[in-house]
Amino acid sequence: MPRQFMTNQFDLFSGLRNGKMAEMPQWxxxxxxxxxxxxxxxxxxxxxxxxxxxxSQQKEADHDA
Structure with a gap:
């Protein structure tokens, strides 16, 4: 069975601030x-x-030059 992620990247650190969910700003x-x-x-x-x-491949290539 494929692994399903339940947390969005934006929410990873929201628990550090008084337990409130950080709201994503509108564009x-x-x-x-x-x-x-x-x-x-x-x-x-x-x-x-x-x-x-x-x-990462491009960055490594830049270091070789």
């Missing part, structure tokens, strides 16, 4: 610079995934 509430940075990171992740490369 529109994030500062413009943060939205641009996240968009660029997500695009890079998707392009790297589509090309079959992982970030």
């Amino acid at each position: 529109q509430e994030l500062p413009e610079g943060t939205r641009q940075a996240l968009t660029a990171l997500i695009v890079r992740l998707l392009v790297d995934h589509a090309s079959g490369a992982s970030a």
